[in-house]
Amino acid sequence: MGVRRLLGTILLVMATALVLGASGQAAPTGRVLVAAIAKMDIRTLDPHRQYEISPPQIMRAAYETLVTPADQGRNLTKLEPLLAESYTVSPDGKVYTFKLRRGVRFHTGGTMTADDVVFSYRRLGNLKDNPAWLFSDHVAKIEAVDASTVRFTLTEPNAAFLSILTSPNFAVVDSRAVRAHNGTDAANADKADKATDWLDQNSAGTGPYILRRWTRGVEVVLERNPNYWRPAPPFARIVVRDIPDPSTQLEQVERGDVHIAQSLDADLTARFRRSGKGRVVEGSTLDMTYLAMTTNVQISSALAERKVRQAVAAALDYEGIIRGLMRGAALQIPSIIPLGLLGTDPALAPKRDLQRARQLLAEVGYPNGFSVKMVYPTRVLVGGLPAETLATKLQADLAQIGVQLQLEPRETVAWRADYRGGKLAITIADWTPDFADPHGWAIPFAVKGASAARRVYYDNPKAGALAAEAGKITDPAKRAQMYLELQRILIADAAFVGLIQPKVNIAVGGNVSGVVYNPVYFLDYYYVK
């Protein structure tokens, strides 16, 4: 019977493959580093367009910026030159002049000049893609003074400017190579630029590794840059693979097929520690989850009362959220500025005080509490916690002071539209960083009408003025004081209550070292050995 023979053959071939595959694994030539990402959300590898979660580490390997966080990326408050050699800031804080490092060569062969920097950043702004605001909201003019000097004139003094420049979006590309592939930095670049397809598969940067190939949904392959300007990087090849299931990632690290697994939850981290097959590198993200309460009397008359919001904040079991829900893989964020940034202090964090909460409620006429609808998104929040779980916890916490939360899950897109439209009385939301400076949080949350503040109609002129002023002065000590003061005001107003700042756990296989977590670009492959 023909069918039976065919089936037999197929089974035989599969069995042979099983045997062959198990014995015939190809040996690597030169050292190969394999890293696994759980949600490879790459939309593009064009440095001036990418704005997703996984591209920055690829960008960081292939491209470089003028300045970089000190101490291999550990120190977020101190920046040091990278492609720049030195820089000066004008007394009014509006003009930044950079001297470029000489003799730095692109993957494409050319030598970096000031024109490449100007082209790159103009292109970033004029593409008008997701990250364009990083340039266009802040820089009024950029010019090449001479072949190795670049001058920025800002729209207004901005203490966060250097920090913004460390974003991988400020990658310096070879202008000649990008132009040769129909790229442009002209004002109409959003329509005229056609270089993205090429940049998706090739890199025109100065970084330690060269982009060789990106296979959508599978992997990104990088190779050593033989002409790198610093000491040569250790790996011949780096493969960053998309392995959606975290426990599979971990099994691969334990078996030695993968060297760096980037997305472990608390359980997997504990399991990996027990296995003794590598190390766990811990880092603190700049992500956060917060509780938002409206200050608008038409949305909720109870919550519009400041003391009611304070009572809610005093009734939350912060420690239970961090220890129980997050299994300790998080910090309690005191207000809305993540710990580790300038002007933050864990001691500011509010603590649970049920007695005070009840007293506050009684003072404004809610001795028996009240009932309010909490709409929350049906998704997993930053740090891997389902919003559902957190909502249930908050409901239980608030029930203790008589505040009844009626939970209403809503599809994420619909929830987002309602929250952005200022329609929700109380909700939980999360926020991810744009750059590692408190300015990136202070403005959206504290200034009336800004993106986060307007969702709860938050309006405290003193907070708004502090946030604006702290973003302009350059003295770090003074800035730190102002941000501390701002957070005290925000905590007292309790329109936003900081809850969770998740940690990141990276599993690193036995013979690999030098993995340092950085919240902006995740990790710098140059230092991985």
Place this chain on the structure above:
Amino acid sequence: MTHFWRFVGRRALVTVPVLFLITLIGFVLTYLIPADPLAMVLSERAMANPEIVRAYRERWGLDAPPAVRYVRYVTNLVRGDLGTSIATQQPVAEDLKTFIPATVELTLAAMTVAVAVGLPLGVIGAVSRDRWPDHAARIGSLIGVSMPVFWLGLLALSAFYYRLQVAPGPGRLDPQLVPPPVVTGLMVLDGLLARDWAAVASALHHLVLPSLVLGAYVMGVITRVTRSSVLEILAQDFIRTARAKGLAERLVVGRHALRNALIPTITVVGLAFGNLMAGAVMTETIFAWPGIGRYAVDAASKLDFPAIMGVTLFVALVYMLLSFLVDLAYAWMDPRIRLE
């Protein structure tokens, strides 16, 4: 033969209004969701910058009223242009071409496993009714039907990859190997075409676990359906006649019973094939398989209309094609069935 072609022509004509209706339903559904697709791709801060928002709306044609957008979409579709995905910024046709072959390869392998194991199990079960081979087949199919794919997948990886180390890890190919040039997108076939035997072996090796896992459910269903229909046929008069005239039992079952019993099995196989194509998300996620299921989930979560429609149309076409093939197979298996 003209009869046959008239049948094909009629079926082809029906697909046009059905596909049109699907685009309309898809569009209305997407439009009913009270959210701005821009908010799914643009960040907070970019949304606050009117220049960026304007450039995006213009670029994605979102500045036009919905009716105009729909007409524009359908006009482009008629010209064979599926539009550009907002999330990947690639032509949807390109995206589909990238992700469909991986799913097709996996589904074909899974179907092969399911039929190769399920069919004989079903026949054995029926022939040895209520004896131990039957019980074994029933338990086997029960496990296949009742084990959720994500669980079975994790279990299989943990056992065969992690503990026993006989199966490769997730993915379609050993990461040390350079994939063969893409011709068909089916890794095994591309490897054969490039005469890259290492790639062929690795690709087949990587197919074993996911296809077993994905095929387990269908295998269970095929076993059960085949068993019951073979049993039913075996009880009929013509089987008694065949036995009475002294035909070997092997031929009674193989030629007379099986062929007649296959009709319901074919229906199941046809439907299951479609289900596997459309529903391999779980398997694709666990085995890091870059298939259409994961692409579809991603598109849906980003309100990426062109991508959602592209996948929907593809799945609709697959189902229509399958039901057509199933009808053809009926007529081939059983001459009493006419193509109409």
